[in-house]
Amino acid sequence: MFLQVYVLFAMVAVGLGSTVPSYNTPAPSYSAPAPRYSAPAPSGPAQYNFNYAVKDDYSGNDYNHQENRSGYDTQGAYYVLLPDGRVQRVAYTVNGDSGYVAEVTYEGEAQYPAYQPTPSRSYQSAPTPSYKPSPSYT
Template sequence: MNMVFKVYVFAALVAFAAADGPPYQPPVPSYNAPAPTGPAQYTFDWNVRDDNSGNDFGHQESRDGYDTQGSYYVLLPDGRLQRVTYNVNGDSGYVAQVEHEGEAQYPTYQPSPSYQPSPSYQPTPRYG
């Protein structure tokens, strides 16, 4: 029993010594990032259209200083095209206009035949 007590005392001393270390200091970046030289200015545009999977979506945006304008679109599962046009100007916030093109289609459900597994081996008969 004396040995177990010594182990507990030793573990407590190690834990106390480890807890009394210096406070955590986060690492300092080793590079000097260049400071921005003016307001942001950019333009981008991309889209994806895959007739095999039915995916059709895209996005375009341009920004000059605090004035941002853009739009994105996506082909919805019900067949409609959803288009969102937005702008942000300073502290006005995100102002969006959402439009839908086309009529929603809901085809009737056609269940597929159920799966019937077949054995991939032929059992070997046992003779006693």
């Protein structure tokens, strides 16, 4: 008896399986096309001149940089105001395969004043209320 019920359920399952729709859709493809760009062809050795400077009295930032390049010959210099009050100056050259050759000098004497915290400019204490609340009894 048990075997007959099992065979009956198996036949019903096979019969129902043929009426279930099939979802045989192809898997989505996520391949992107190859980028179509190329770097510009060099037209010869690099040649440029640049410089910039920043001086902000509020923050204390003070620095400058300038550089000249003609082919494989590069010369430049920069300076920066250090936190200890000195100025660090760097003059450098790069000539072909000689590498980066720098001359570093310092101006002034290091200062280490005692730390004195200053209040944040963004902090403001809460104002005192101008009213005096009275208790209410209900």
